Amino acid sequence: MASIPTKAGSHAHDHGHDDHSYLHPKGGFIATIWDWASTVDHKKIGMMYLVAVLFMFFLGGVAALAVRLELMEPTRVIENQATKTVQVTGQLFNTNPGSIAEGNVIYNRVFTLHGLIMVFLVIVPSIPASLGNFLLPLMLGAKDVAFPKLNLLSWYIYLFGSLMAVSSALAGGVDTGWTFYTPYSTMTDEGHWRVVMMIGSAFILGFSSILTGLNFVVTVHKLRAPGMGWFDMPLFVWGIYGTAIIQVLATPVIGITLLLLIFERLFHIGIFDPRIGGDPVLFQHFFWFYSHPVVYVMILPGMAIMSELIAVHARKKVFGYRAVAFSSLAIAGISFVVWGHHMFTSEGELAATIFSALTYLVAIPSAVKVFNWIATLYGGSIKLNTTMLYALGFLFLFSIGGLTGLFLGSLSTDLHLHDTYFVVAHFHYVMMGSTIIAFMGGIHHWWPKMTGKMFNELWGSIGFWLVFIGFNVTFFPQFIMGSHGMPRRYASYIDEFTIYHVISTYGSWILLAGFIVHLFNFVHSLVAGAKAPPNPWGALTLEWTDAASPPITHNFHHEPIVTHGPYDYDDVVPPQTKPGEFPLPPPLPAGSAKH
Amino acid sequence: MSTLPADKDLASLQGLSYAETYHAAEHFRDRDHEFDAVKMGVWLFLSTEILLFSGLFVFYAVMRMLYPEAFIHGSSLLDWRWGLINTVVLLLSSFTVAAAVRDAQLGRQFWLKVNIALTFLFGLAFLAIKFVFEYYPKWQEGKLPGMFYSYPNWESPYEPLWWGLYWGATGVHASHVIIGMGLFAWLYIRAQKGHFGPRHYNAVEGVGLYWHIVDIVWIFLFPMLYLIH
Numbered sequence: 001m002a003s004i005p006t007k008a009g010s011h012a013h014d015h016g017h018d019d020h021s022y023l024h025p026k027g028g029f030i031a032t033i034w035d036w037a038s039t040v041d042h043k044k045i046g047m048m049y050l051v052a053v054l055f056m057f058f059l060g061g062v063a064a065l066a067v068r069l070e071l072m073e074p075t076r077v078i079e080n081q082a083t084k085t086v087q088v089t090g091q092l093f094n095t096n097p098g099s100i101a102e103g104n105v106i107y108n109r110v111f112t113l114h115g116l117i118m119v120f121l122v123i124v125p126s127i128p129a130s131l132g133n134f135l136l137p138l139m140l141g142a143k144d145v146a147f148p149k150l151n152l153l154s155w156y157i158y159l160f161g162s163l164m165a166v167s168s169a170l171a172g173g174v175d176t177g178w179t180f181y182t183p184y185s186t187m188t189d190e191g192h193w194r195v196v197m198m199i200g201s202a203f204i205l206g207f208s209s210i211l212t213g214l215n216f217v218v219t220v221h222k223l224r225a226p227g228m229g230w231f232d233m234p235l236f237v238w239g240i241y242g243t244a245i246i247q248v249l250a251t252p253v254i255g256i257t258l259l260l261l262i263f264e265r266l267f268h269i270g271i272f273d274p275r276i277g278g279d280p281v282l283f284q285h286f287f288w289f290y291s292h293p294v295v296y297v298m299i300l301p302g303m304a305i306m307s308e309l310i311a312v313h314a315r316k317k318v319f320g321y322r323a324v325a326f327s328s329l330a331i332a333g334i335s336f337v338v339w340g341h342h343m344f345t346s347e348g349e350l351a352a353t354i355f356s357a358l359t360y361l362v363a364i365p366s367a368v369k370v371f372n373w374i375a376t377l378y379g380g381s382i383k384l385n386t387t388m389l390y391a392l393g394f395l396f397l398f399s400i401g402g403l404t405g406l407f408l409g410s411l412s413t414d415l416h417l418h419d420t421y422f423v424v425a426h427f428h429y430v431m432m433g434s435t436i437i438a439f440m441g442g443i444h445h446w447w448p449k450m451t452g453k454m455f456n457e458l459w460g461s462i463g464f465w466l467v468f469i470g471f472n473v474t475f476f477p478q479f480i481m482g483s484h485g486m487p488r489r490y491a492s493y494i495d496e497f498t499i500y501h502v503i504s505t506y507g508s509w510i511l512l513a514g515f516i517v518h519l520f521n522f523v524h525s526l527v528a529g530a531k532a533p534p535n536p537w538g539a540l541t542l543e544w545t546d547a548a549s550p551p552i553t554h555n556f557h558h559e560p561i562v563t564h565g566p567y568d569y570d571d572v573v574p575p576q577t578k579p580g581e582f583p584l585p586p587p588l589p590a591g592s593a594k595h
Numbered sequence: 596m597s598t599l600p601a602d603k604d605l606a607s608l609q610g611l612s613y614a615e616t617y618h619a620a621e622h623f624r625d626r627d628h629e630f631d632a633v634k635m636g637v638w639l640f641l642s643t644e645i646l647l648f649s650g651l652f653v654f655y656a657v658m659r660m661l662y663p664e665a666f667i668h669g670s671s672l673l674d675w676r677w678g679l680i681n682t683v684v685l686l687l688s689s690f691t692v693a694a695a696v697r698d699a700q701l702g703r704q705f706w707l708k709v710n711i712a713l714t715f716l717f718g719l720a721f722l723a724i725k726f727v728f729e730y731y732p733k734w735q736e737g738k739l740p741g742m743f744y745s746y747p748n749w750e751s752p753y754e755p756l757w758w759g760l761y762w763g764a765t766g767v768h769a770s771h772v773i774i775g776m777g778l779f780a781w782l783y784i785r786a787q788k789g790h791f792g793p794r795h796y797n798a799v800e801g802v803g804l805y806w807h808i809v810d811i812v813w814i815f816l817f818p819m820l821y822l823i824h
Contacts, residue, residue, distance in 0.1 A: 143622035146632045214639045222632040223622065252643040256650035260763060269741035269759025271654060276741070277665075277753040282657055286650065 019557070021452060021550045040148035041553060045155050046134030047450065050443075053126045056162065057436075060117035061515070066092070067111050068474070068508040071501045075100050075492035091491065100492070107491040108175045115178030116198065117169075120205050121162050123435055124294060127301030128247070129158070129212055131442050132240045134450060136216060138543035138551060139234050141225025141560040146218040154211035157204060164201035168194040177489070179287055180258070182272040182280040186265050196262055203258040206251045209297075213247025216240055225542070227562035234541045234566040235311075235324050239304020242328035246293045246300070246335060254290035257283070281346050288339035296335040298431055300328055302394065302438030303369055309391040309441050310373050312539045314380030315582070317567040320372045327365035334361050344414050352411055359409040366402055370395065381585075386460030387537075390441025393468045394434055401429030404479065419489075422482025425475045433471055440467070440518070447525065448532030449543055452550040455525040459517060466514030473507030538574040538582030541566045545575040614702075614792030630797055637801040641808050644771075648812050651764050655819060658760060662753040667824050669757035672738065677728050678821040681721050682813065688717030689810045692803045695782075699796035707799070708786050714806065715779040718772050725769060733758075764816055771809045778802045 022043045026035040036044055073090030077100055080087065086098050093110070094103030133151065137144050145151050168174065171194040176184040180199060189195050220241045224233065261283070263269050270276035272283045311318045318324060340347055340355030347355075373395060382388060404426040407413045417423060448454055477500040482488075486497045493501070535544040543551070546560040564572050574582050619629035659666045695710035737745030740759035782802055785791065791799055 137622075146622075147636060148620070148622070150636075210643055214636055214643075217639060218632050218636045221635060222628065248639055248643055249646060252646035253650045256647050256767075259767070260651075260654065263740070263759065263763055267741040267743060267759065269763065270753070270756040271658070271759065277658075277662060277756045279657070279661070282654075286653075 019552055021548065022553045023452065023550050024553075038152075040144070040152050042133050042137050042145045042148065042151060043450075043551060043555075045151050046130050046132070048155060049125060049133060049158070050130035050450075052159065052162065053122055053130055056117055056121040057126075059166070060114050060122055061512070063110050063114035063117065065508055065512060067107070067114060068505040070107055070110070070491055071493075072505045074495060074498060074501075075103065093491075104491050105175055108177075108489070109173035111489065112175060112177055113169050113173050116165060116174075116202075118431070119178055119298075120202050121165060123298045123431055124205075124209060125158060125212070126439050127305065127435070127442065128216065128240055128243050128297070129154075129208075131305070131439075131446060132216065132243075132301065133212075135446065135543055136219055136237060136240060137223065138449075138547055138555055139237050139541050140219065140223055141228060141542045141546070141556065141562065142219065142223035143555050145215050146222055147215050150211050151215055154208040154215070157208040157211070161201045161205035161208060164197055164204065168197040168201065171197075174198045179291070180261060180283075181287070182261070182264070182278075182283045185261060186268075186273060196265060199258050199262055199265070203255060203262070206255050206258070209247045210251045210255075213244035213251070216244035217248060220244075225560045225562055231322060231325070232562055232565055233325075235307035235318060235321065235328075236304045236541075238325040238328045239300050239307070242332040243297050243300045243304070245329075246297050246332050250290045250293035250297075250336070253286065254294075257286040257290070281343070284343050284346060285339070288342045289336075292339040292342065293332075293335040295430075296331050298435050300331060302398075302435040303328065305438045305442040305445070306369075306373060306391055306394055308539075308541070309387055309438075309445055310376050311567045311569075312445070312537050313385065313388040313391065314377050314382045315538070315569045315585075316376050316380035317565075317569060318372065319375035319378075320368075321565075321567070323368050324372050327368045330365040331362065334358070334365070338362060341409055341414075344411060345418050356409055356411050360406075363402070363406065370399060370402070385457050386455075386464055387441050387445045389461060389464045389468075390437055390444065393464065394437045394441065397429050397433030397437060397468075397471070401426060401433055404429065417482060419487055420482035421478040421486045421488055424488050425478035425482060428475045428478075433475070437467070437471075440464075445537070446543075447522070448536050449547070449549050449551070451526060451529075452532050453525045453529030454532050454536065455521055455529060459521040459524075463514050463517035463521060466510055466517060468514075470507050470510030470512070470514050474504050474511055475507070477501075477503045477507075533576070535574055535576040538577050540564065540568060540572060540574055612789045612792065614790055614795045617795040626794060633797045633801060637804055641804060644805075644808050644812075648767075648815075651760075651767065652815065652819070655760055655764065658756060662751060662756065665751035665753035665757045668750040669754050669761065670820060670822075670824060673761075673821050674729075675821040677724060678817050681724050682817050684717050684721050684724070685810045685813050688714045688721070689807055691717065692806045696796065696800050696803045699786075699791040699799040700793055702792045704786070704789065704791075707791060708783060711779055711783045711786055711799075715776055715783065718776040718779065721772055722769060722776075725765070729765075761820060764820065768809070768812055768816060771812070775802070775806050775809055778805070 022041055025032045036048065039045065070092040075091040075094075076089045078087045078089060079085075088094055088097055088100050088103070091100055091103040093106035094100065096102050133145070136142075172189075172192075174185075174195045175188040176195065176198075180202070185195060185199065220233070220237060260269075260271055264272050264278070268276065270278045272278040272280050274280060307318055307324055310316075338355060338359045338361075340351055341359045344352045344356070373391075404422070408417060408423060408426060444455065444460060478486075481497050481500040484497070486493055486500070532549040534547065534549045536549075537544065539545070542556075542560050542562070546556050570585055573584060617626065619626045623629040623632065691710045691713040695707055695714065698704075698707035698710055733739070737743070737747075738758050739745070739755075740762045741755050744755035744758060746754075779802065782799060785798065
């Protein structure tokens with residue numbers, strides 16, 4: 001995508017061009033703060049999202065560690081017959097030595113907090129709003145997203161919604177589970193505002209999600225650089241595009257559902273309350289009609305990152321570009337017809353059978369992606385750097401997460417596994433093991449572009465191995481105890497599960513150590529990292545070939561003209577690299593077929 | 596590529612108005628490019644509105660299926676004549692807003708302002724009828740949602756649920772009418788400053804499309820709530 005200066009880009013020079021990097025401070029401290037707070041630059045908004053999402057990830061992580069710590073030991077009430085006293089052991093949150101009820105409620109609130117923060121404040125906005133915001137215009141060769149002010153608005157809506165959620169948590173938290181199932185969400189903490197506030201915050205965060213999605217769909221349609229057709233777009237853009245479509249089409253439904261849930265809680269109108277004629281299963285239908293598609297809002301961006309990481313760091317053209325691109329859209333489409341598989345135990349048998357059959361359809365585009373990534377790796381010159389390690393980690397963990405989904409999609413095994421730790425382990429392998437792992441890989445991959453600094457590969461790899469091992473140690477035992485019948489959402493359990501819970505908790509500490517290593521590595525890079533060249537990985541997408549590291553405020557000096565595909569490593573020497581740094585592969589022997 | 600003078604000062608020296616010298620935001624190639632993008636954004640937003648209301652319609656359908664007698668009796672307590680008058684008011688407003696878009700396209704500044712103002716007033720009339728002749732008497736009689744229900748002459752114990760849906764659906768719709776009126780007030784101020792013309796009428800058209808959706812939702816709500824017995 002070597003660009004040549006053209007007239008098309010030249011009119012941008014009418015208003016004095018800012019050739020500084022977007023990170024260049026504008027005046028003093030206060031002026032810089034105001035510059036960031038009022039910016040419509042997609043790069044700054046993306047960076048603010050990144051910082052906020054990582055902070056929320058820290059908060060949700062603390063809650064997760066607390067949950068794991070509580071589960072180290074089963075809660076027991078020990079009655080001493082001789083002294084007629086009652087003693088509670090193994091309960092972290094307990095303040096009343098005579099009873100476990102209070103501690104159980106606090107346990108519920110902590111895991112609910114973990115789920116709410118991780119889903120609504122971390123994973124849903126994580127990749128699209130941070131990396132997506134930063135990269136989408138750069139990859140398309142645009143100066144900004146289609147509606148920059150709307151972008152800033154969705155950032156502030158996110159901020160406001162997050163503050164509401166956090167204040168609700170600080171006021172004592174909610175005991176509803178992250179799904180807000182009725183009657184928990186309509187009856188617990190009766191008369192207290194914080195449940196309404198938490199539901200309201202999810203409602204408000206939905207608007208942020210809708211506006212971001214809307215912005216991205218229009219950006220992809222309208223702001224591609226000259227010469228960039230639909231099939232010249234990097235696959236990251238395809239994945240984000242599929243995500244954005246789901247965000248726009250699914251989120252309004254949860255909006256109206258949460259609004260009615262608030263009415264229900266405040267006015268008891270009876271939509272979900274069976275005592276006055278309502279139907280709690282109706283809530284589940286509405287909730288999952290949104291929240292199942294949103295599962296793909298969580299995973300599609302991870303898949304989007306994967307295509308870039310694998311192609312760049314194996315220096316190979318993505319195998320089956322169109323298949324990978326269309327599988328993103330297929331996943332987006334199928335996501336709307338499988339919500340019923342969350343409700344196998346609460347819906348009719350016929351519906352369950354149909355939803356089970358439909359659910360298996362998701363496996364097709366998902367497997368297309370996995371096989372194509374593996375085929376891309378085949379014969380590539382693989383560099384085992386931090387980024388590639390994360391990509392391979394994703395392949396490994398997503399395969400486990402995806403294949404265990406088949407157990408849950410099949411009716412007979414699901415009846416056994418429903419609401420056990422098997423489910424917990426399955427969705428953590430997909431949500432954390434895949435999305436967060438891809439997110440970490442993406443942060444490392446684009447770190448030089450975003451910050452203009454290189455990071456330490458050795459410490460990055462150490463961090464990866466700690467995260468990868470810690471993750472598996474935490475969650476693999478949960479498959480085993482789940483299949484043995486350990487139900488989710490209980491603070492207490494029978495003794496035979498103790499060993500699995502102890503291993504799982506040790507794993508969570510390794511995981512913590514891994515993230516701490518990454519944190520120090522990032523801080524070290526910001527403070528003392530080497531200056532990043534514009535194209536350190538020898539990539540061929542526009543953000544590497546045509547923009548500086550970090551990019552200037554207007555992204556490009558001239559509107560880029562796209563002259564080759566995003567993955568033509570066989571034919572194009574990557575621009576903005578030193579001669580000989582990324583040589584072309586040797587020509588194929590005469591007579592051999594070129595794919 | 597923009598065909599207009601690039602230099603704003605030159606334009607103002609020539610006595611051109613804002614609408615004639617309007618530049619697209621700098622990340623668009625030209626005004627047409629921006630126009631297409633904005634239009635697509637508005638349509639996507641409208642699709643989210645349709646999905647929002649379709650959620651309400653599904654709730655209505657499920658609850659009606661479960662408790663038909665509550666819905667039939669509840670519906671008979673609504674006065675279809677006020678609903679019909681409001682339908683006519685909204686249809687007229689749809690006409691005036693379409694006329695406003697046409698006025699902007701043709702640069703008829705006076706009629707543009709008149710039609711925006713008329714649409715605003717029709718919205719106000721809709722709300723006035725709704726509040727004075729429908730909401731207020733029902734509030735007085737206790738035909739209220741859920742726990743506030745106190746109307747004595749019920750036939751089905753699930754009538755509070757019906758009133759919950761009635762207030763919920765019309766309330767969400769009325770809030771859209773209020774937002775629309777705010778948008779028309781904003782359009783009027785901008786029209787007065789001469790911001791709209793044949794080359795620049797994105798905002799008028801976008802708000803117009805939104806208003807049509809508000810109208811269409813009412814076209815569905817009216818028979819569902821007032822007419823089906």
